[in-house]
Amino acid sequence: MPRLDAQQLETILHESFPEVREGTWRIEAVEDRYARVRLPYHRSNLRPGNTISGPALMTLADTAMYAAILAAIGPVLMAVTTALNINFMRKPTGDIIAECRLLKLGSRLAVGEVAMYADGETEMCAHATCTYSIPPESQRGE
Amino acid sequence: MPRLDAQQLETILHESFPEVREGTWRIEAVEDRYARVRLPYHRSNLRPGNTISGPALMTLADTAMYAAILAAIGPVLMAVTTALNINFMRKPTGDIIAECRLLKLGSRLAVGEVAMYADGETEMCAHATCTYSIPPESQRGE
Amino acid sequence: MPRLDAQQLETILHESFPEVREGTWRIEAVEDRYARVRLPYHRSNLRPGNTISGPALMTLADTAMYAAILAAIGPVLMAVTTALNINFMRKPTGDIIAECRLLKLGSRLAVGEVAMYADGETEMCAHATCTYSIPPESQRGE
Amino acid sequence: MPRLDAQQLETILHESFPEVREGTWRIEAVEDRYARVRLPYHRSNLRPGNTISGPALMTLADTAMYAAILAAIGPVLMAVTTALNINFMRKPTGDIIAECRLLKLGSRLAVGEVAMYADGETEMCAHATCTYSIPPESQRGE
Numbered sequence: 001m002p003r004l005d006a007q008q009l010e011t012i013l014h015e016s017f018p019e020v021r022e023g024t025w026r027i028e029a030v031e032d033r034y035a036r037v038r039l040p041y042h043r044s045n046l047r048p049g050n051t052i053s054g055p056a057l058m059t060l061a062d063t064a065m066y067a068a069i070l071a072a073i074g075p076v077l078m079a080v081t082t083a084l085n086i087n088f089m090r091k092p093t094g095d096i097i098a099e100c101r102l103l104k105l106g107s108r109l110a111v112g113e114v115a116m117y118a119d120g121e122t123e124m125c126a127h128a129t130c131t132y133s134i135p136p137e138s139q140r141g142e
Numbered sequence: 143m144p145r146l147d148a149q150q151l152e153t154i155l156h157e158s159f160p161e162v163r164e165g166t167w168r169i170e171a172v173e174d175r176y177a178r179v180r181l182p183y184h185r186s187n188l189r190p191g192n193t194i195s196g197p198a199l200m201t202l203a204d205t206a207m208y209a210a211i212l213a214a215i216g217p218v219l220m221a222v223t224t225a226l227n228i229n230f231m232r233k234p235t236g237d238i239i240a241e242c243r244l245l246k247l248g249s250r251l252a253v254g255e256v257a258m259y260a261d262g263e264t265e266m267c268a269h270a271t272c273t274y275s276i277p278p279e280s281q282r283g284e
Numbered sequence: 285m286p287r288l289d290a291q292q293l294e295t296i297l298h299e300s301f302p303e304v305r306e307g308t309w310r311i312e313a314v315e316d317r318y319a320r321v322r323l324p325y326h327r328s329n330l331r332p333g334n335t336i337s338g339p340a341l342m343t344l345a346d347t348a349m350y351a352a353i354l355a356a357i358g359p360v361l362m363a364v365t366t367a368l369n370i371n372f373m374r375k376p377t378g379d380i381i382a383e384c385r386l387l388k389l390g391s392r393l394a395v396g397e398v399a400m401y402a403d404g405e406t407e408m409c410a411h412a413t414c415t416y417s418i419p420p421e422s423q424r425g426e
Numbered sequence: 427m428p429r430l431d432a433q434q435l436e437t438i439l440h441e442s443f444p445e446v447r448e449g450t451w452r453i454e455a456v457e458d459r460y461a462r463v464r465l466p467y468h469r470s471n472l473r474p475g476n477t478i479s480g481p482a483l484m485t486l487a488d489t490a491m492y493a494a495i496l497a498a499i500g501p502v503l504m505a506v507t508t509a510l511n512i513n514f515m516r517k518p519t520g521d522i523i524a525e526c527r528l529l530k531l532g533s534r535l536a537v538g539e540v541a542m543y544a545d546g547e548t549e550m551c552a553h554a555t556c557t558y559s560i561p562p563e564s565q566r567g568e
Contacts, residue, residue: 058201232530265530303470339488365514
């Protein structure tokens, strides 16, 4: 069972990233080792060609991974990305949905994959794998 | 010899990404198959722990790669990222410097690596490899 | 529908890699944009600690991707890997099963992901993403 | 200063991988956080088109990384790959030279990059980044 639900997670993330404007992303669902995050369409995420930019999708993938981990282990904000790999397969537009599944959740390390889709499409527009380092309990200070 | 110098490149990138605020990054140098880009310190790029966030570094890596390619081939704005892999090795703060070197520059595909350093440090904080797809001349419409 | 079934694929791969000893891997199943390949346990694939080595798993991932592509498009032997990313999550022993699904199958490029499991386990031991370049029809000479 | 020289390293690696035939690779040089490894040309490493196969290059990259780490920290054989990313840029033949530089060498984690060249060529044929997990001293049992 997740330790944080979608609403709690969204609140924590907005408090932790106070510079991110409201509505930049929404936590839509949280399940065991899973999170689904929506990136609503916004012109600031476009690149030449009027498709969603690579950095916007990378940021979304990383956010979905962070959400899946925090949902599973609680608000360990100092969990940090150590590696991310992403393939861009189609040029999307509109809202983007990211579905993160954790493939490994150890005490110190988590590995997950993130499938991203333009809302309503069945083919992935991008796919990421991501690794996070989780601080030991003694250093969490929470 | 590069086809665009640092100042031309900076102008083109700002016109192409009108939503990006001035000063988000600066093209510092352009050489043959090489670009150096600075990400000035800004609190909007911080993550919990007050270090520069992973997405800010990924965006910087992708920007440095785009800059190195456009410098080499001219303003082919429809060059698009097809894959990016990044390792985060140290938690940086302050300005970040990204140095991109192209490892391959074909007519349709470019591969490069990006070394990132906190300004003044000698050890990399992050390292990325990146692949771009370059549209064929007949489809550039420029 | 696949253009080659598991038996045809296995024959073609063994003819194409005559140095690979019989039984190194077996194509177990082929479906639309999917292949399942088994790496039978063999002591030559062990590393210190008596688990299956990283290179054996990388080779398996690449083989499963090649199999999934050739099953889908026919015996285009000059399809070549352009990138591979792999995460190792658990130290496996015994037979290893690789399941490759193609995420994109274009005329010139294919992207897939490969989930690997020790036979009988439900948690992945390794996960790879892989990109192949497919030669244009005019250059296949087959 | 490295703790193991090239000859010591080669001996240890051959003892640790007894199934690997002599001459499969040679440790050519070891320096601080650096190793250079040669993969001599052998027909068993060819793929269709008579170029060196992707798996042979991945194995070489992983071996060069293992060599660079063991040279730096001593014969910690249970250091294991946790992730590898590779880009293939040119189709090589002949001997292949791999040069590994460690970008980070922590007590528990190492990150490195590997440049690979066909012997005599100046352009890389492949580039890899690789992460290893290093067991804590209390668990090395050596």
